[in-house]
Amino acid sequence: xxxxxxxxxxxxxxxxxxxxxxxxxxxxxxxxxxxxxxxxxxxxxxxxxxxxxxxxxxxxxxxxxxxxxxxxxxxxxxxxxxxxxxxxxxxxxxxxxxxxxxxxxxxxxxxxxxx
Amino acid sequence: xxxxxxxxxxxxxxxxxxxxxxxxxxxxxxxxxxxxxxxxxxxxxxxxxxxxxxxxxxxxxxxxxxxxxxxxxxxxxxxxxxxxxxxxxxxxxxxxxxxxxxxxxxxxxx
Numbered sequence: 627x628x629x630x631x632x633x634x635x636x637x638x639x640x641x642x643x644x645x646x647x648x649x650x651x652x653x654x655x656x657x658x659x660x661x662x663x664x665x666x667x668x669x670x671x672x673x674x675x676x677x678x679x680x681x682x683x684x685x686x687x688x689x690x691x692x693x694x695x696x697x698x699x700x701x702x703x704x705x706x707x708x709x710x711x712x713x714x715x716x717x718x719x720x721x722x723x724x725x726x727x728x729x730x731x732x733x734x735x736x737x738x739x740x741x
Numbered sequence: 742x743x744x745x746x747x748x749x750x751x752x753x754x755x756x757x758x759x760x761x762x763x764x765x766x767x768x769x770x771x772x773x774x775x776x777x778x779x780x781x782x783x784x785x786x787x788x789x790x791x792x793x794x795x796x797x798x799x800x801x802x803x804x805x806x807x808x809x810x811x812x813x814x815x816x817x818x819x820x821x822x823x824x825x826x827x828x829x830x831x832x833x834x835x836x837x838x839x840x841x842x843x844x845x846x847x848x849x850x851x
Contacts, residue, residue, distance in 0.1 A: 657837060668830060668841045669785065684838075685742065718784065728773040728834045732784045 628653045628721055630733035638739045639709055646705045647736045649719035654699035656722060659730065660692070663716040672717075675702045709740045743768040745833050747842025755850050760818040762845045764831035767812065773834040774807060774814045779844075780827045788829075789816070821849045 629652040639645050649658065660672040673681045673694055681694040695703045706713050716735045723729030744767040754760050766774075772793040777785035791798045791805045791814065798805050802821075807814040818825055826849045831842040 659837075659839075668843050669839075670841070671838055674837065722837070728837050728839075729775065729787065729790060730839060731787060732777075734784050 627723060627731045628655065630719065630721060630731060632719060632733040632736050634736060635734065636737040636739075638741060641710050641740055643709055644705055644707045645709065645738060646703050647717050647719075647738075649702045649704070649733055651700045651721050653724070656699070658696060658702045658722075659720045660694065660702075660704045661718045661720060661732075663718060663735070665714070669718065672704070706738065709738075711740045714738055714740045743771055743833050743835055743838075743840035745831060745840050745842040747831050747845060749845060750843065751846045751848070753848045753850060754821050756821060756823060758821055760816075760821055760825070760847055760849075762816045762829055762831065762847075763813060764815070764833075764842050765811075765813040766833040766840075768833065768835055769809075769812065771833040771835045771840075774805070775832050775834070775839070776803075776805060776816050777830045777832065777841075778827045779830065785830060818847075821847075823849050823851055825849050 631650045633648045658675045661669045663669045671684050672687045673683045675681045675694045675696040677696045693705045718735045719733045720730040747764045775790035778788045779785045789803050791807050802819045804817045828844045830844050832839045
């Protein structure tokens with residue numbers, strides 16, 4: 627499977643600020659996804675990021691709060707804007723598997739704490 | 742949207758015994774069902790998956806069964822070992838969108 631990295635691995639931020647999380651893959655992938663995992667909880671899909679088109683957001687997530695970029699087939703960013711303590715979570719990117727289909731592999735995650 | 746329910750939320754088993762986790766889903770259009778294992782502080786790792794045209798799949802000590810009519814699928818771990826202790830998530834996918842269950846914390850007692 628692809629090697630996926632995320633930056634930063636963790637951060638502590640002040641409320642009202644924004645943080646941009648990067649996801650890098652070592653091979654070209656069509657589909658990339660962003661998930662949120664709140665403390666002790668399951669994973670929730672935020673949006674699907676496809677190169678060359680606008681990200682598709684799931685119910686409860688909006689572009690103004692979570693703008694996403696997908697400039698090429700190996701890279702994506704997720705920005706968490708105007709943060710509040712409720713945004714404290716692990717943010718994970720995932721990519722489709724090499725064989726296509728619906729298999730997804732996850733990056734290591736970015737652990738965010740908002741004070 | 743898809744709703745995935747997972748049971749039990751916690752499971753404690755004696756080393757060497759079997760563990761079974763069950764999930765149900767609501768959207769009959771879902772056609773792909775992966776299982777992920779997440780150790781503390783680590784990323785979710787895909788351990789096995791099954792597609793809607795298959796009823797059962799096995800990989801060493803891990804097996805997954807799918808009943809499309811009843812809309813439920815299960816994970817079976819045999820001969821459990823301490824390294825099987827983790828949180829396990831089931832998921833259902835429709836059009837590449839994964840909906841996850843709430844997770845099962847499995848503890849294997851030595």
